[in-house]
């Protein structure tokens with residue numbers, strides 16, 4: 001989008017340069033710069049309203065930035081969308097799906113849309129349904145899926161074309177521990193094969209377990225990034241996060257009425 005963007009670092013899966021998005025007078029993303037290394041399992045963390053979803057939406061071609069450039073393996077998301085979309089998988093927050101298709105039909109439709117041969121679509125569909133423990137519900141309509149099942153079928157749809165980079169916005173929100181374990185297993189296997197995973201989460205323990213690289217976003221900018229151990233600097237990620245964000249101490253005055261004499 002801008003001619004002046006510097007070349008991406010070699011080895012970067014995602015290069016974000018001077019990204020801006022304003023909603024009215026508020027800047028949701030305010031000149032954000034970030035280089036995400038290829039082959040890493042990356043956690044994007046930040047408080048509510050920090051700009052994570054807006055950043056991920058602009059990075060994956062779902063929301064047009066006001067300013068800035070995003071490159072995925074060197075291809076510009078907005079100038080070369082077809083090339084970029086072939087290389088990425090996305091599980092957005094509040095994903096809208098074709099509700100009147102069954103889970104199996106949804107995957108088959110996605111596979112055909114991606115240009116995969118029919119036999120390969122069928123093979124991958126059945127394998128993904130099996131690994132994600134959805135085979136028994138494969139003929140149920142997506143409209144009748146639970147929250148966890150929706151996340152799993154959304155993940156299967158995002159993985160079907162074997163993308164180089166997978167973006168997930170809050171993939172574990174509303175997911176029970178059993179489904180979360182299944183999703184974790186699939187993501188670990190995908191990342192172990194050298195692909196890049198970028199996911200946003202509020203759950204620091206999960207980010208610490210899964211990620212080897214983190215970026216902390218606050219007020220539309222990146223305030224810390226790098227290998228997990230560097231960012232947490234000998235503390236838990238939770239403690240490092242609170243310190244980086246500058247959490248306000250409770251002065252004990254507010255809500256003094258709450259739980260007191262009635």
Ligand SMILES: Nc1ncnc2c1ncn2[C@@H]1O[C@H](COP(=O)(O)OP(=O)(O)OP(=O)(O)O)[C@@H](O)[C@H]1O
Pocket residue numbers: 023027028046047048049050051052053054055
């Ligand atoms: N479509 C929109 N219209 C107006 N304001 C918006 C819109 N989308 C996001 N915002 C605002 O932009 C800011 C960043 O929102 P965003 O959803 O990107 O944050 P987030 O870090 O993903 O938050 P959370 O962790 O709560 O999901 C918030 O103040 C939000 O209210």
